[in-house]
Amino acid sequence: MRLHSLVFATALLLTAGPAAFAGQPASPQVPPAIGMVSAADPRAAAAGAEMLRQGGTAADAAFATLLALNVVEPQSSGIGGGGYFVYSERGGAAATYDGREKAPAAANPTWFYRNGQPMEWPDARPGGKSVGVPGNIRMMALAHQRYGKLPWAALFQPAIRLARDGFAVTPRLNHALSSGDDEGHSVAALTPAGRALYFGADGKPLPVGTIIRNPAMADFLTRLAKLGPDSFYVGPNAQAIAAAVNSAPHNPAPMTVGDLAAYEAKSRAPVCGTYRGYRICGMGPSSSGGFTVLAALKLLERFDLAALGPKSPTFWHLLAESERLAYADRDKYLADDDYVRVPLAALTDPAYLARRSALISPTTTMARVDAGVPAGAPAACAPARQPERGTSHFVAVDRWGDVASETSTIESAFGSGLFVNGYYLNNELTDFSLVPEKDGCVVANRVEGGKRPRSSMSPTIVYGPDGRVVLAVGAAGGSTIPAQVIKAIIGVLDFGLSPQEAIGLPMIYSPADTLYVEQGTYVQAMAPQLQALGHSDVKPIPPGTFKANAIGLLGGRLSGGADPRSEGAAVAQ
Numbered sequence: 001m002r003l004h005s006l007v008f009a010t011a012l013l014l015t016a017g018p019a020a021f022a023g024q025p026a027s028p029q030v031p032p033a034i035g036m037v038s039a040a041d042p043r044a045a046a047a048g049a050e051m052l053r054q055g056g057t058a059a060d061a062a063f064a065t066l067l068a069l070n071v072v073e074p075q076s077s078g079i080g081g082g083g084y085f086v087y088s089e090r091g092g093a094a095a096t097y098d099g100r101e102k103a104p105a106a107a108n109p110t111w112f113y114r115n116g117q118p119m120e121w122p123d124a125r126p127g128g129k130s131v132g133v134p135g136n137i138r139m140m141a142l143a144h145q146r147y148g149k150l151p152w153a154a155l156f157q158p159a160i161r162l163a164r165d166g167f168a169v170t171p172r173l174n175h176a177l178s179s180g181d182d183e184g185h186s187v188a189a190l191t192p193a194g195r196a197l198y199f200g201a202d203g204k205p206l207p208v209g210t211i212i213r214n215p216a217m218a219d220f221l222t223r224l225a226k227l228g229p230d231s232f233y234v235g236p237n238a239q240a241i242a243a244a245v246n247s248a249p250h251n252p253a254p255m256t257v258g259d260l261a262a263y264e265a266k267s268r269a270p271v272c273g274t275y276r277g278y279r280i281c282g283m284g285p286s287s288s289g290g291f292t293v294l295a296a297l298k299l300l301e302r303f304d305l306a307a308l309g310p311k312s313p314t315f316w317h318l319l320a321e322s323e324r325l326a327y328a329d330r331d332k333y334l335a336d337d338d339y340v341r342v343p344l345a346a347l348t349d350p351a352y353l354a355r356r357s358a359l360i361s362p363t364t365t366m367a368r369v370d371a372g373v374p375a376g377a378p379a380a381c382a383p384a385r386q387p388e389r390g391t392s393h394f395v396a397v398d399r400w401g402d403v404a405s406e407t408s409t410i411e412s413a414f415g416s417g418l419f420v421n422g423y424y425l426n427n428e429l430t431d432f433s434l435v436p437e438k439d440g441c442v443v444a445n446r447v448e449g450g451k452r453p454r455s456s457m458s459p460t461i462v463y464g465p466d467g468r469v470v471l472a473v474g475a476a477g478g479s480t481i482p483a484q485v486i487k488a489i490i491g492v493l494d495f496g497l498s499p500q501e502a503i504g505l506p507m508i509y510s511p512a513d514t515l516y517v518e519q520g521t522y523v524q525a526m527a528p529q530l531q532a533l534g535h536s537d538v539k540p541i542p543p544g545t546f547k548a549n550a551i552g553l554l555g556g557r558l559s560g561g562a563d564p565r566s567e568g569a570a571v572a573q
Contacts, residue, residue, distance in 0.1 A: 028558075028559075028560055028570055028571075028572045029557050029558065029559045029560075030557065030558050030572045030573075034399065034558070034572055034573045035049070035052035035058070035061065035396065035397050035398040035399050035558075035572070035573040036049070036052075036396070036397050036551055036558045036560050036570060036571065036572050036573060037049050037052070037061050037062075037065055037394065037395070037396045037570070037571050038394060038395050038396075038549040038550060038551050038560045038561060038562050038568065038569070038570035038571075039065050039069065039392070039393075039394035039395075039549060039562075039568055039569070039571075040069065040073060040076070040392045040393070040394065040476065040547055040549060040562070040563075040566050040567065040568040041068075041069060041072045041073050041170070041567055041568065041569075042567070042568070042569035042571065043068060043072050043162060043167065044065045044068040044069040044072055044073065044394070045065060045394070045562075045568070045569050045570065045571040046068075046158070046571050047064045047065055047067070047068035047158030047159065047162075048061035048062060048064050048065035048068075048394070048396050048571070049061065049571045049572065049573050050064065050158055051064045051150060051154070051155065052396070052398055052399070052573040053573055054150060054154065055149060055150070056148070056149050056150040056154070056398070057147055057148060057149050057150075057398050057400070057402050058087070058147075058396040058397055058398040058402040058403055058404040059087060059143055059144060059146075059147035059148050059396075059402065059404055060144070060148050060149060060150045060154070060155060061396035061398065061404070062085070062394060062395075062396045062404040062406045063140045063143075063144060063148075063155045064154075064155045064156075064157075064158055064159070065394045065396065065406075066078070066079075066083070066136065066140070066394070066406065066408050067079070067155060067156055067158070067159035067221065068158050068159045068162055069392050069394070069408065070159065070217070070423055071159050071162040071163045071167060071214060071217060072162060072167045072170075072173075073172075073173065073392055074173075074198075074414065074423065074424055075173060075176040075177075075188070075390070075410075075413040075414050075424075076176075076390050076391055076392040076408075076409070076410065076413070076476065077136075077390075077391060077392040077408035077409050077410055078136070078408065078410060078423050078424070079134060079136050079137055079224075079232070079423055080134050080410055080415060080420070080423045080424050080425040080426055081101060081134055081135075081136060081408060081409050081410035081411070081415065081425075081426035081428065082099045082100045082101040082132070082134060082135035082136055082139070082408070082409065082426065082428065083099050083100070083135070083136050083139060083406060083407050083408035083409060083457065084096065084097065084098060084099065084100065084283040084287055084289075084406070084407055084455070084457050084459050085097040085099065085139055085143050085404065085405075085406045085459065086270065086281065086282065086283060086404070086405045086406070086459040086460065086461050086472075087143065087147060087402070087403070087404050087405075088402065088403040088461050088463075088469050088472075089147060089402050090400060090401050090402060091401045091403070091467070091468050091469050093281075094270045094272065094281035094461050095146075095267065095270070096267070096268045096269070096270045096281075096282075096283050096284065096290075097139050097142060097143045097265060097266070097267055097268070098135075098139070098265060098266045098267075098268045098283075098286065098287075098452070099135035099136050099138060099139025099140070099265045100132075100135055100286050100287070100336075100428075100452040100453070100455060101132025101133055101134055101135050101426055101428040101429070101452065101453070102132055102133045102135070102259075102263060102450055102451065102452050103132055103133075103429055103432070103447060103448065103449055103450060103451050103452075103453070104132075104133065104245075104253065104254060104255040104256065104259045104449065104450075105256070105258070105259055105262075105449045105450055106253075106254040106255075106256075106449060107429070107447050107448065107449045107450075107451070108447065108448070108449065109436035109437075109446045109447050109448065110436065110447075111129060111429070111432075111447040112124045112129060112429075112430075112432075112434040112447065118434045118435050119434060121430060121434065123251075124251070124430050124434060125187070125412055125416070125427050125430050126187050126190055126250045126251065126416060126417045126427070127190070127248040127249065127250030127251035127252065127253075127416060127417065127418065128244075128245040128246065128247075128248035128250070128251050128252045128253035128255070128416070128418070129251040129252075129253040129429065130251070130411075130415075130416045130426075130427035130428070130429045130430045131241075131244075131245050131253065131255065131415075131416045131418060131425045131426060131427065131428075131429065132426055132428040132429050132452075132453065133255070133259050133260055133263045134232075134241075134263075134425070134426060135263060135265055136408060137224070137229050137232040137233070138229060138232075138233070138263055138264065138265035139265040140155075140229065141228075141229035141265070142265045142266075142267065147402065152225065152228060152229075153225040153226060155225075156221050156222070156224065156225035157225075159217075159221055160218050160221045160222055160225070163213070163214040163215070163217040163218035163221065163422065164213065164214075164215065164218035165213070166211040166212060166213040167211070167212060168208075168209055168210065168211055168212075169206050169207065169208050169209060169210045169211075169212060170208065170567050171208050171567070172566070172567050174205055174206070174207065174208045175544075176188070176413040176414070177198055177199070177205030177206070178205050179413060186205070186414075187412070187413070187414050187415075187416070187417035188205075188413070188414040188417060188424075189203075189417075190249065190250070190416075190417030190418065190419075191244075191249070191417065191418060191419045193216070193419045194414070194417065194419040194424070197212065197214060197419075197422075198212070214422045215422075216421055216422035217421065217422025217423055218422070219421075219422075220237070220421035220422055220423075224237075232260075233260045233261050233263060234257070234260070234261050237420070237421060238257045238260040238261065239257055240420045240421060241255070241260060241420050241425065242255050242256055242257050242259070242260065244418045244419075244420050244425065245418065245425070248416075248418055250417075268283070268284050269284060270282065270283070270284060270290065271283065271284045271290030271291055271294060271344065271348065272294075273294045273297075273298065273348055275294075275297040275298065275301055275489075275493070276301060276493060276494070277464075277465040278462055278463060278464060278465065278470070278493055279462070279463040279467075280293065280294050280297060280460065280462055280489070281460065281461050281462075281463070282294065282458055282459065282460040282461075283457065283458065283459055284337075284344065285334060285335065285336060285337040285342045285344065285454075286335065286336040286337070286338075286452040286453065286454055286455060287454075287455045287456070287457050287458070288330045288334035288454055288455065288456055288482070289407075289455065289456055289457050289458025289459070289460075289481060289482050289485070290458065290460070291326075291329075291330060291334060291344065291347060291348065292326045292327065292330045292334075292456070292458070292482035292486075293458050293460060293482050293485050293486055293489070294348060295322075295325070295326040295329065295330075295347065295348065295353060295356075296319075296322040296323055296325075296326040296482070296486045297322075297486060297489065297490070298348075298350070298353040298357070299321075299322040299325055299326065299353060299356055299357040299360060300318060300319065300322050300357075300490070301357070302354075302357055303318055303360075303362065305318070305490060305494040305495075306494045306495065306496075309495065310491070310495055310505055311522070313526045313529035313530055313533065314362050314533075316508055316517075316523055316526060316530065317362070317365070317530060317533045317535070318360060318362060319486070319487070319490070319508060319510075320508055320510035320515050320530075320535065321359075321360045321361075321365065321366060321510075322357075322360065322486075323482075323483055323486070323508075323509070323510045323511065324366065324369040324510050324511070324512065324513075325356050325359065325360070325366075325369060325372075326482070327479075327482075327510075327511040327512065328369050328370060328371045328372075328512075329347055329356075329371050329372055329374075330482075331371065331511075332371035332380050332381070332444070333347060333371065333377065333378075333380055333444060334444070334445070334454055335444035335445040335454050336445075336451045336452040336453070336454070338451070338452070339448055339451045340378070340380075340444045341378050342444075343374050343375075343376055343377045343378065346374030346375045346376055346377060347372075347374050349374065349375070352372065352374050352375070355372070356372055363533065364533065364534050365533055365534025365535050365536075367534075369512070369513070378444075379441065379442075380441070380442065380443070380444045381437065381438040381439065381441035381442065381443050381444075390409050390410060390411045390412050390413055390415075390476065390478065391407060391408070391409035391411075391457065391475075391476035391477065391478065391481065391547075392407070392408055392409070392476050392547070393405075393406070393407045393408075393457075393459065393474035393475050393476050393547070393548065393549050394406055394408075394474075394549055395472040395473065395474065395549055395550060395551045396551075397472065397551050397553065397558055399573070401469070403461055403469050403472045403551075403553075404472070405459040405460060405461050405472040405473065405474050406459055406474070407457040407458070407459045407474045407475075407476070407481075409426070409428070409455075409457065409476075410424055410425070410426040410427070410428070411426050411427045411428045411430065411431065412427050412430075415427045415428075428453055429447065429453060430453075431445075431453035431454060431455060432445055432446060432447045432451075432453040432454070433445045433446050433447075434447075456478060456479045456480075456481045456482055457474070457481055458474055458475065458481050458482045458485045459474040460472070460473050460474060460485055460489070462489060462492075462493070468553070469553050470492075470552060470553055470554055471489065471492055471493075471499065471550060471551070471552050471553070471554075472550060472551050473485055473488050473489065473499070473503075473548065473549070473550035473561075474548065474549065474550075475488075475546065475547060475548035475549070475563075476546075476547040476548070477545050477546050477547055478545075479509075479511060480507070480509045480545055480546060483507065483508070483509045483510075483511075484503075484507060484546055484548045485548070487502070487505055487507060487508075488502045488503050488505075488548055488550060488561075489502075490502075491503075491505050492552060492554075498552065498554075498559050498561065499550035499551065499552040499559055499560065499561030500550075500559070500560070500561035500562070500564075500570075501561075502550070502561065503548045503549075503550055503561045503562070503563050503564070504563070504564045506518045506521035506522060506523040506524075507521075507523075507541070507543070507545075507546050508523060509541060513537055514537045514538075514539055515530060515535045515537065515538045515539070516539050516540070516541040517530075517538060517539070517540060517541065518540070518541060518543055518546070519540040519541060519542050519543060520543065521543075524540055543565045544565065546563060546565050546566075547563050547565065547566040547568065548561075548562075548563045548566075549561065549562050549563065549568055549570075550562075551570065558572070560572070
């Protein structure tokens with residue numbers, strides 16, 4: 001029932017906006033009495049805007065966007081995964097909700113061992129062992145009960161239409177389907193149902209413009225809309241998830257229906273701090289994003305970044321140095337604080353961050369960066385880094401001034417490759433450290449039964465000195481996410497850029513000694529100056545890694561931003 005239709009594709013592009021898939025997303029500016037949604041796909045942003053037109057809140061819009069993304073961007077996020085939700089009601093204090101996936105009860109520190117040795121990440125990713133209990137639907141239900149105005153079933157209708165009536169394959173989806181492992185195998189084709197939906201009879205990914213219909217997802221979303229969130233975690237869907245994990249063609253694992261029934265989303269305390277008089281609020285553990293963003297900004301606060309400007313090699317050097325320090329602390333200390341003691345107050349203490357900032361020089365590069373030792377820090381070891389990928393971010397603002405910033409993920413493209421009721425299951429458990437100890441020292445982010453793996457997701461809300469929200473922002477792209485958000489906030493607050501311009505700034509990413517610079521940008525052309533400042537290992541990174549979205553509430557108007565590297569768009573109500 002698939003049809004290659006250039007007519008439909010052309011109509012879709014015109015509906016979404018002439019530049020929605022051309023790397024130049026729409027960036028409308030509208031009065032604050034009108035709402036807006038920014039997402040990584042214009043069809044998903046339109047789903048959220050539809051909720052706003054029906055009288056829904058930013059929460060309603062965000063959740064409809066999440067569900068629509070599951071249909072049109074199945075490689076990145078959806079109900080088979082988890083996420084974090086940051087919300088400001090009527091411009092008030094930030095509230096945060098944790099829908100991060102959890103390891104099955106049977107998981108243990110050597111979960112990813114085989115024959116007494118840790119598995120390599122590419123082998124650990126596909127199949128059953130990497131699947132965590134999905135959290136997005138429980139998180140949606142918890143926050144919707146508090147902030148939603150529309151009925152639960154209304155949130156599902158745009159996604160149901162997209163799945164039932166069909167959606168066009170975009171270049172990004174086609175690229176994800178075409179990207180295989182070292183032997184050319186795509187995890188999207190791990191199961192027969194996934195192959196049948198996204199690949200042709202010749203075994204090749206469906207080309208750009210092909211119309212895909214996903215009746216299994218349409219039917220399941222219809223049932224979920226009617227029966228409510230519990231129907232995801234008990235009954236036939238829970239049984240199907242457990243069966244898929246237990247009988248996976250690769251790395252089968254013991255997940256039970258009890259693991260699904262026991263899952264709880266949680267309301268958490270946000271991580272908040274000040275930067276140049278602005279209040280920055282983000283997600284706390286198990287996310288590392290809120291800490292990493294705030295820490296890097298505080299490390300830079302003593303430098304006059306506005307005077308340097310975005311064309312200064314010194315600015316990019318300082319940004320890289322701040323990332324190195326913040327990521328070092330993140331790697332050592334951040335994990336699920338239901339299982340380990342995270343010294344968050346000590347890590348964000350202004351005096352501690354001032355001492356860390358004193359290590360940064362505008363003229364030289366730190367020869368070595370280690371995690372700091374904040375007061376009362378527990379003994380912990382920093383594990384070897386491993387890949388983090390995937391994810392989608394979206395933001396919404398409603399007519400009443402509610403603001404939502406949400407990041408959703410299934411981890412790598414198409415997650416574990418396991419396919420249930422029309423959606424992919426995550427591979428989030430590979431965000432744990434695959435090795436539970438280092439040199440006899442316990443790693444904080446080791447695997448444990450019921451534990452949530454550490455995440456880089458960084459949904460953020462920024463308040464002005466007058467207490468009003470000025471920016472909601474977040475990103476996708478694995479461990480680069482905090483770096484993208486840091487850069488965007490600096491672009492708006494220090495350089496006076498619009499959210500669109502700030503997101504569009506070149507990217508650097510320096511989690512350790514290597515400085516990655518976005519390929520083809522003026523920052524890559526600065527490599528000689530950066531090397532002269534001491535960055536001996538400067539490497540290019542492709543722009544497809546990055547994907548941010550934001551809405552600014554500046555000067556009495558809403559200003560949407562969607563990453564020019566993506567297919568995203570900001571859609572006004």
